[in-house]
Amino acid sequence: MPAADSPAKGCCAPLESVPLDPAHAVGMAKMFKALGDPIRLRLLSLIAAHPDGEVCVCDMTDLFDVAAPTISYHLKLLREAGLVDHERRGTWVYYRPIRERLHQLSALLAAADLAGVSG
Amino acid sequence: MPAADSPAKGCCAPLESVPLDPAHAVGMAKMFKALGDPIRLRLLSLIAAHPDGEVCVCDMTDLFDVAAPTISYHLKLLREAGLVDHERRGTWVYYRPIRERLHQLSALLAAADLAGVSG
């Protein structure tokens, strides 16, 4: 897959230190947008929380009230946002979190959270 | 498969510990969705980064390539998501971050980030 416009180059310019330059904002916004749907947020939660470090699609589809193609669509968006990775093994497809990206988002928000307190 | 429901009341059920119950996911997703636009993300960044702890709308509109009503629209969405508060003083309107909410989001992602490492 392209990953054409890579979200967030470099790492973690804090929301506090600087008003977040426009170019950087586009990549970060893309990741946040991917989390802006309850199903996608739950999917990421499942994937990030799983002890094996990965989850089979077959174990996710049954947990939601939507059809399988819809789950596939949401997983695709999470992939395109750069939040998860996937790998096919035999018939099954496994999804893994890309923790670096989650950390990036977390760091951005943590900085914003503390900005007013520290100064 | 893990049971998909859990109480997780109070604050900040970590993304790691539990697959994030559906009801909670809706509220968190709404906040992430509000951050899912470059202009809104930059607006929040400005507001959270400002030393005074608040920013006048009049100081924000000129920084973007969109008309004033569009900025107003985005600020409204940030408000409705519970991420910022606003107050009118005279002719001007000032926006403040609601840092508790930013912390909530940050905590959720931080937990996801560490899930695989800690155990």
Add this chain to the structure above:
DNA sequence: AGTGAACTTAGACGGGTGTCAAAATAGAGG
């Protein structure tokens, strides 16, 4: 190769989003 299981892609459809110009609202100050 043929069948079946696990995903993904394609096409369609209703509802939501981001944008602007124009009009409305709220205060400050003559």
Add this chain to the structure above:
DNA sequence: CCTCTATTTTGACACCCGTCTAAGTTCACT
């Protein structure tokens, strides 16, 4: 009261999103 400035609301419009069914793809196992 009138007007000027700051900000929001309204109405319109093109485009994007989340969902489905139906069809396609990829792999395993006969």
